[in-house]
Amino acid sequence: MRLVVADDSTVMRRIVIRTLRQAGFDAEVLEVADGRAAYVAAIEEQPDLVLSDWNMPDMTGIESLRAIRAAGSGVLFGFVTSESSEAMRAEAEAAGAAFLITKPFTPETFRDVLSAFV
Amino acid sequence: METYASTRELPTTGDFASIVAQVWQSFLDSVIVEEPDPSDAMLASFHTEDRVVGWVSITGDWSGHLLVTTSSAGAREIAAGLFELGVDEVGNDEVADAVGEVANVVGGAVKGMISEACSLSLPQVVFGAGMIVHLGAEERTTVRLMWKQELIEVSLWEACATANNGGAR
Numbered sequence: 001m002r003l004v005v006a007d008d009s010t011v012m013r014r015i016v017i018r019t020l021r022q023a024g025f026d027a028e029v030l031e032v033a034d035g036r037a038a039y040v041a042a043i044e045e046q047p048d049l050v051l052s053d054w055n056m057p058d059m060t061g062i063e064s065l066r067a068i069r070a071a072g073s074g075v076l077f078g079f080v081t082s083e084s085s086e087a088m089r090a091e092a093e094a095a096g097a098a099f100l101i102t103k104p105f106t107p108e109t110f111r112d113v114l115s116a117f118v
Numbered sequence: 119m120e121t122y123a124s125t126r127e128l129p130t131t132g133d134f135a136s137i138v139a140q141v142w143q144s145f146l147d148s149v150i151v152e153e154p155d156p157s158d159a160m161l162a163s164f165h166t167e168d169r170v171v172g173w174v175s176i177t178g179d180w181s182g183h184l185l186v187t188t189s190s191a192g193a194r195e196i197a198a199g200l201f202e203l204g205v206d207e208v209g210n211d212e213v214a215d216a217v218g219e220v221a222n223v224v225g226g227a228v229k230g231m232i233s234e235a236c237s238l239s240l241p242q243v244v245f246g247a248g249m250i251v252h253l254g255a256e257e258r259t260t261v262r263l264m265w266k267q268e269l270i271e272v273s274l275w276e277a278c279a280t281a282n283n284g285g286a287r
Contacts, residue, residue, distance in 0.1 A: 008240070009215055009218065009219045009222070009241075010211075010212075010215050011197070011200045011201055011212070011215045011216045011219055012219050014200075014201060014202075015145055015200065018202070055222075055238060055239075055240060056240075057240065081226070082222050082223045082225065082226025082227065082238070083226040083229060083230065083238055084226075084230065085230060085234040086234065087234055087235075102226075103222075103223045103226065104140050104141045104143075104144035104145055104223055105144060106144050
């Protein structure tokens with residue numbers, strides 16, 4: 001599996017990657033630190049999955065997702081975010097996100113959510 | 119000073135302790151416990167000029183700040199734990215990233231308990247915060263927890279128009 005992990009926090013990218021491994025997912029990971037880089041990586045690298053924070057500098061996660069879809073990419077995209085209101089979930093779904101995982105998460109959370117898609 | 123009375127029900131210290139415990143369990147595989155009555159020695163160690171504060175601001179139909187404060191040693195322990203490095207291997211970049219992300223995750227959960235019609239800022243971190251924190255806000259809820267012999271304080275401050283006590287303590 002080829003994966004893009006987008007989060008402006010280095011330690012959160014490490015935690016996401018560590019948790020994926022603990023959940024049993026073997027992935028080749030490209031790390032990016034803002035929404036624009038996530039957009040570029042999604043278009044140019046055509047990964048199997050983008051896992052993105054919501055709140056990031058230089059394009060938020062939702063702005064990045066909308067740009068990805070506007071560019072014609074149907075890449076599997078999920079949010080990993082500290083916020084999760086019903087309004088955000090609806091916004092994410094409307095923009096084409098497959099799921100939203102709330103921080104803090106566990107390997108079991110990743111396994112439960114991701115196994116339906118990858 | 120104008121008084122400010124919030125009618126909104128805010129998270130309790132128990133809610134805070136529960137949120138922080140979840141973060142520690144999930145990301146540090148560790149137990150953190152509430153310390154309602156810290157000793158004088160603990161407080162002396164905590165109230166030093168080298169404190170580290172990470173915070174996120176909440177804006178919308180409720181506005182304020184969620185602060186995570188700990189000693190320099192406590193902040194290094196958090197960074198070492200989250201990065202899975204030794205305490206001697208983490209520098210200020212790792213400490214700032216780690217403490218900011220703890221504030222971000224706790225702040226996201228707290229925001230969700232206060233209002234859905236709010237947004238969360240990117241986290242900010244200040245080193246040597248003993249003298250410089252001033253937020254134009256009033257303290258609403260504070261919980262103190264103990265981890266690796268260090269106090270970690272999580273507090274919620276509500277923005278108010280005429281606060282003149284700031285956040286400096």
